[in-house]
Amino acid sequence: MTAIEPPPEVAAAKSPGVTYQDLLDADTHPVPDVLRLESPRYFGSDDVPIERYTSREWHRKEVDHLWKKVWQFACREEHIPEVGDYIKYDIAELSYLVVRTDDGIKAYPNACLHRGRQLKEYDGHCSELRCAFHGFAWKLNGELQDIPAAWDFPHVDQRPDDFTLPECSVGTWAGFVFINPDPDAAPLEEHLGDTMEQFEIWDLENRYVEGHVSRVIEANWKIAQEAFCEAYHVNATHPQILTYLGDTNSQVDVFENCSRVITPGGTPSPLLGDDTGLSEQEMLRSMLDVRVDQEAPFEVPDGTTARAVAAAASRERWRPIVGDRVDQMSDSEMMDSIDYTVFPNFHPWGAFNRIVYRFRPNGDDHRSAIMECFFLSPFTGERPPPAEEIKLGVDDIWASAPVLGMLAKVFEQDVFNMAKVQKGLETTSKPGATFSNYQESKIRWLHTLLGEWIERGEAAAAASGQPVEVSRGTK
Template identity: 40%
Template sequence: MAERDPTIAAAGAARSPGATWTDILEVDGRPVPAFLKEESYRYLGSEPIDATVYTSAEHQALENARMWPNVWQFAARDEDMPEPGDYIVYENAGRSFLVVRQDDGSVRAMHNVCLHRGRKLRLEDGSADRFQCPFHGFTWNKDGSLADIPCRWDFTHLTDAKMQLPEAEVARWQGYIFLRENHGGPSIEEFLAPLPEFFERWRHDQCTTAIWVGKEVAANWKVTMEAFMEAWHTIVTHPQLLPFTGDANTSYNIYGDNVNVAYTPFGVMSPHIDPEGKEQQWIVDEFIKYNGRSADNYADSPYAVTVPEGMSARRALGEAMRKNFAETFGHADLHEQATDVEVLDGLVYNVFPNFAPWGGYMPNIVYRWRPGSDPDHCLMEVRILVRIPEDQPIPRGVPMKLLGRDQKWTDAPELGVLGHVFEQDMENLPYVQDGLKVSKTGEVQLGDYQEIRIRQFHQTMRKYLDA
């Protein structure tokens, strides 16, 4: 165990000065669900992380062999492939899958490889009743069963059963489609717990993908993901957000091995800002300029908020956001019960190893990170889910816009000011990757509280790699 200064608080007990998360919830405009109030933190040690977990090709190979095949992976959403025969090509960690909608509405995931000479069957998403290999014409039905072998007389040793495309396990939850390469292990509900209980309130299955942007990043997938697992880097990386973001007042919680969350309050000033002379209207005005999830990013209606005398910026923003979203997206009953927290704050959950859906009722960000072909690159994806009015069917989602290594997030104008925020993060990440390679100590030091989510992730990953 690392040595500690005996003059400071007990391990993991220190918190930023100022209002706590629970203090903020006490003055919410509506009763807040109990699970948002409950602390689920535990001290996991203070040992450093070995820098080679981010830079070593051998470590990446170990992840590919021992971790990825045994975890539930977020592969698609229902709106990506709503009709029978619709399929997506999901590729990750050295595997390629065809995730296909069946005639009965179910979903199957087959390995995207011809069993004859090994060519990939499909390179892009699409719709098909059969998958014919472009090399020699071996053909499979959309359920993975063999349909045809040209010159079958020369393959009498191959039975239909032997030529069934190998399948991964598939599970579905709240509009998300997951696969697991190796069969067996916890159910999706067990793996995600306690998300199924929490998200029953927010119902992502009533949403569709309105924006989806991916970008190749010149950093390891874990380096990139971890930049989005704590809020206190805001003070230097995103200073424009400080007037309305309680960055260091964020609440961090971990659940079991697989799930964690950061609850970041908006509509309150950062403890790093001197409040002297700062009016509540200033907080609101800065929020409207720089917050990437305001309603005006997803609707044409104007979004202006005047703070009444005696009201806090947070309360005024909560009322305005609730009204605007109810008018824009319907579900007035849901928004009537929605708390300020659920229409305003960053409720950022992470599910091991690489899936991060935001909670609440406003348009929800969903992150996914996938490793590249080498440890120095990855693919980061950002989806924005919007709620569909209850009297309308869920429409097909938009396809992903892929940005290359030399493009910026701001080259996707549909992201609005979020693109600028992500680009600020990108200015750090390649140099983090480079720095880890040349580090004299070869160690990464983590905070006991604000970086507990990162520590939980590494301890869970270690359990797979050591198995």
Template identity: 45%
Template sequence: MNVQAHETLEPGEARCPGPSTRDLILRDGWNVPPELVTESYEFLGDEDIPYERYTSRALFAREMEKLWPKVWQWACREEHVPEVGDYHVYDVGNHSILVIRVAEDEIKAYYNSCLHRGTQLRPSDSTGSVTQLRCPFHGWTWNLDGSLREIPCRWDFPKVTDEAFSLPEVKVARWGGFVFINMDPDAMPLEEYLEVLPAHFANWPLDRRYTAVHVQKILPANWKAAQEAFAEAYHVLETHSQALYTASDANAQYDVFGERTSRFIHTVGIPSPHLTEPVSQEEILKRMRGGQGDMDIPLGGTARAVVADHLRQALGEAYKIDLSAWSPSELMDSIQYHLFPNTYMHSGITLPLIYRFRPNGMDTESAIFDILVLRPIPEGEAAPEPPEPVKLGVDDSYLTVRGLDPGLAQVYDQDTKNLGMQQRAFHNRGKRGETLGNYQEIRIRRMHKTLDTYLRA
């Protein structure tokens, strides 16, 4: 939608002048899944978002009570618990959940707490394999299926019965190779909670990918502010200006599909609308190739198409999969979905990223940021064992992580610097809230509105 006179439009109708993301994707001349060029936007208001939402300990406590125990959230990948007895401990705030494979095709989850005096059965943030669940304090023991197995000095606990002292279970469901948990026994089925994701990701199945890199970093910001930094391309102009020649930003597409799912798409290989001088296709190609001039652009062709053709062949050979039907957009563009409350999923091959944001223990003003790089599993092969997460402190650079693209590492370092400055400024006097763009920051507003429905419940 081209816009010349914004003052004649209703709130939320304005768009960046020039071709839309949909126009750019269709211009490639490929058949693409209809879900990729679907547009879904709704104006959701323009009130400021109070800074208290990122600093208030009272609000944080309400989230621990009313949000995190009521939502579906992924705890691990299935490859983290491939064999019977394999477990993974997922912590969010003051909640600790033990996920364990109890049979070849059955995964259960329990509150990570002994029914004697409450000690954690397995350490926080741990992964391993066991034949039973034994408390390290007094030795109370449960079978993998949660049934009570042994109590030392059982004669001293006449009130304890096997039936009443099975480990309390947490709801578990699987999708896309992820293991999701929900502490609410009355929670809606995961398939319903996911809204459009199963239909859209049928084109890009995540269960046929494996974890190649896992980075876990402490961010100096509230978990909501931390994830909002990744919800829009509006910040590219100032924060990631090195990308302006190869990534459109102001004309990115933003979609809200329901209360819990949203998306943005911004194209790669197309210059930013902010650039005032024309950029040649040769210059775009040079920058996309990191300064290498080893490719030619045919007459009338584009750098985007040339790089896409190269990636289609090179990545297809590297991953031993057929990418011949993948369009330039599916190969290269940043196609990022959000699942409330804390997950971002990219569908592409060159940006195969999964993000998760959660509170760092009970600290209101820091967060744990997980990045998974998911590579395709070669045809006919099993997923390799997942790597141990590389753990970074606030001041550690992503450039130290082996296997993480240096360009992405630079981007993440730039984002982290912004977050610390933003979180500190939330406490300043003066204007007391965020003023959001109606279109480019709609995903942030949608997240807060959905959060409010849980906090009011």
């Protein structure tokens, strides 16, 4: 991935107000080194072609050169705790089975090697992988186990390798299970890179899935994802949180296959100006969503800040679950949105934010996506079972999933824009989408990597004599 040296006017551009590092300097607790890292990257100021959102041809390139070749989050290990447990993972029109076997976790294309029917339609538990069409069956380890009327298939015995279920690459990290349809893929650890080291202090492995909500979005998966890759939209989309969220003072860091946006809480937006007259107590009331006719649950003492008081309250909320460990957590870890993205579509949040996002194409429709939010929570004692997925359709509201709490209102505001962005891009005569140099540099990073993946894939296809433009599935 190649970043370039920014011109002087770009390098000098800076949002007014305190920086994120200034806020860390005022923290009431020691700040972990991982939050002191700064890694801005400049990817140029060129527009991104709108065909990446609207073109059927580009979608097909993503399927063939990205989704068939990249590491992607499929499930948590606790989703398949026992031998025989499996989940069906779908991406675009592709479908895979992720199975717990005696030899660990394996993944296979979800297709019978006889006539191609999907082997499984739902998540579940089984002792074998048997096709419901004609009854061909495989052991959990992929070995062919049974052919009804085997006397009529002597040619199958002559091709045993062709009738063993082909395996995808599988890797695990912090309780997450990743698959890569490419059996020759480089190790998962190489793909995760900086992510593994930076998340060591937050121990995502010892969490459980407290909530899992998905919703169909009428927009390309990148449009849905990009709404959660910057805080620049807050002033217009979420104006109710400007009084306590430092949106344009977010810190954006780009590494290699991961990036992050850290948006500070308990500090007002610089877009409100210097003369807001907002007191620390008023900021706290806004943060807690206290109505004007209600008393706040606690006060901000003189000489302290709403950020410090809210962080202290958050520590007490988590103390019964994680104990005195909370006393080692900084205000930032209690208050801030620490939103990482691992290319291409996996979004784990740092500290105790609990949030993990995933964005996928909705089947073979390049104008539709599935947005998912997992709540990954600490626990005491035995790990609770993972929550069942709550599946919402296009017309369902996020509040239909009570587990989301106040986040449902914020999501509703985000989704309000997405379909309209898709329609606007389909209509505009402008050939590209314009992004800022810094605040939206995470989106530029995503498109830089995406372009490199597609370019490499096309080059490899051309070198092997395959057609560069893929017409399969076009309309």
